[in-house]
Amino acid sequence: MARDRRKPLSYNAMPNSDPAAYDPQSVEPKWQRRWEERGTNHADLFGASRPYFNLMMFPYPSAEGLHVGNVFAFVGADIHGRYQRLAGSDVFEPLGFDAFGIHSENFALKVGTHPAELIPRNIERFRGQLKRIGLMADWRYEVQTTDPRYYRWTQWIFLQLFRAGLAVRRRAAVNWCPACKTVLANEQVIGGYCERHPDVRVEQRMLDQWFFTISGYAQRLLEHLETADWSHSTRTIQANWIGRSEGAELVFETPGGRRITVFTTRADTVFGATYLVLAPEHPMVADLTTAEQRADVQAYRRKVAAMDLVSRKVGEKTKTGVFTGSYARNPATGAAVPIWIADYVLMEYGTGAIMAVPGHDERDFEFAAAMGLPCVRVVAAPGQDASTPLAAAEPDVPDGRLVNSPGYDGLPWSEAGRAITQALEARGLGKAVVNYRLHDWCISRQRYWGPPIPIIYCDRCGTVPVPEEDLPVVLPALEDFRPDDSGVSPLARLEAWYRVPCPKCGGTARRETDVSDTFLDSAWYFLRYPSADRDDLAFDAGLTRKWLPVASYIGGNEHAVLHLMYARFITMALHDLGLVPFEEPFRRFRAHGTIIKDGAKMSKSRGNVVNPDAYIDRWGADTFRMYLMFLGPYQEGGDFRDAGINGIRRFLDKVWTLVQDAVAQTAREEASPDLVRVMHRTILRVTEDTESLSYNTAIAAMMEYVNALRDGGAGKELLAPLAILLAPYAPHFAEECWDRLGGSGSVMDQSWPSFDATLAVAEQVELVVQVNGRVRSRLQLSRGASEDLVVKAALADPAVLKFTSGTAPRKVVFVPDRLVNFVV
């Protein structure tokens, strides 16, 4: 733990000599042992009457061990689970490890140790750390995605999707690093160069890949978001990612009778479409290219094909493109417009072809200017007309109306699109369509550390799924698992492994040697948890019906698109196959905030990663848990500074002292009615705040209560409820307090205290008296004082008289039990 030498953290700097003092180093291991012995954290999966599946995002067990961000995430979710249990639910809180994937593999390569050896060590360490922070995890149902008993069923899910036609094989472009000799994810390409080789340009390669056709689910995935009980931010990110846009497909015909279909969201501007642009890969390009233009077109297509996928999409650079030599007829104007190809048009969106309207689209304007193509105004703002010159593209003209568009002039542009599309549809040259930005999910990885895709290629029978009874296809041990230049997985080196007889005809065949994406492993792990001990099926139907959909899922927004989208898709697909009885996997999702350090996200490269171990050693898990939760609103995160952690420890010490004193008390005193009211109010606040994940204010409420108890004297009956309120936050500490106060059994088996709503409000209220909106006095009155009484008392107040000068106010605003405002 780094801290200032000159001024060491002084709190508890010396070993505390007082044997009665709170010592987390003895309290915490003791209760962790008892929980284990008594099975306190176990859920009765079959017998539970009020099942509550409390899910948190399982970690990737990195070599560095757990970091503060993980602890923040897990503790927040654990508090929720513990609260639900105390509130009467049967909570199932499982954990596991997501240990396949390129990160593990790259790390293994770096340190020269096989992942099969590395991962179990990391998991061991993680599990130890997770137990230390006192999670209510039921470790009997731990899952590890790298275990053949798990990925057997990952492969099984692939087969279900394959049978349903949702897994398809097709050729697609991937990023290829010639130095790493492997395929890279888009995230690993930095400005056109390899993340790990900053001077090596990434290339584009065409490979056969397996895809899940998630794009067919775009509309459903979007629609369900509207009513989902999810964090607003997460819903917005997903909706943007799906990227629905309504528009039209319009047809431009060539003299040779070819029909070029373009997608546009601005059919209203079709009269201004002065040229067409196709993506360089568009299948019609070869046929459209004239002899004179062939050399140029081919050179351009080669150049684009060599580019990496990331810099291809960077919009800043100047536009390039080539004329094909052909023309097509604008369906609205009838004019012949030239057909170009340019890399600013992407094959994977829309139809891979656009009508260019330089007058009202910035990219088209830029391209037209560079190539000397004509530009026409078809929308005019009030005060402009058809001949007002265009100095730049005007994509969004407020109150704009169509011009230069015979038959539609004068129509507002926002309405004209529909009319024009309808008219073109009648001539077979257009129709309204909806497009989505969401692409199909490529699950092929030309890598080693993942579940082999369970497919066999037979020369006679073609693509044959591995029979379910032959699962798992075990990932074979491979000493040298480094990727190579071949463009296929290292598994392709193991002929003895991939050479298998065809399951259908028995002839020579070979296994698929690619492995599947790690995101597939994590797209269904929540289904596995309740059935983690079963080897005969992926998930038991009865348990699934009982425990799923997940009641609460808490995790980071860094997984808002990939993981959460894929999990939803897999669930929806399994539902359509009749394998699960629900379409959405998570009833409720809450995104927690990010813990940053010195204003930046924690990362190894920045060197600002904080290891929780040292804090737990020094302060104990409970203090550390509460400190993280007190940092700021849970759903916003905060900056990690260790200044302030002793505030939490002071709070726990105060509670400890109160408990000792109460236990030592011989004479039983009646609790003061005022303190009883404070207690009810505290229960109310902690209940509401814990429920809404406002952990920081729940802790503040408990602190206020403790301050009041110290002033007023506290007996056991005022402290026992506090022990329960504290249990989600500081579970070991709460157990110890509960035990010392004479409670029986685990504090986790108690009922959450209830409050009396009439006692939870103060008897005496302070009423604010304002004159013209400014506070001039305060009145102490009993709750429920009538307007008459308040106004009379307020007007008689000398501090008020000074400002009203005794005259009757023009207006009186009265808010019961809060304020009265005189307007004079």
Added chain:
RNA sequence: GCCCGGGUGGCGAAAUGGCAGACGCAGGGGACUUAAAAUCCCCAGGGGGCGACCCCGUGCGGGUUCGAGUCCCGCCCCGGGCACCA
């Protein structure tokens, strides 16, 4: 550029349109102690006044309202997501 969040003391923050700054950290003063730590008590947004009190104050500029940190309009800044998506 588009779409979400957010901007409040020295710091982390709190506040159904109704007392801005709860709770905590750091700080100052005092008690205890030979001394320190720990602990306990008090102070603590800025300015003015001996004082009771008064004025100013929630990124900036307007507006609605008896009353705005909170609602509306227009900006600035920070964080996140998307980005030649037609």
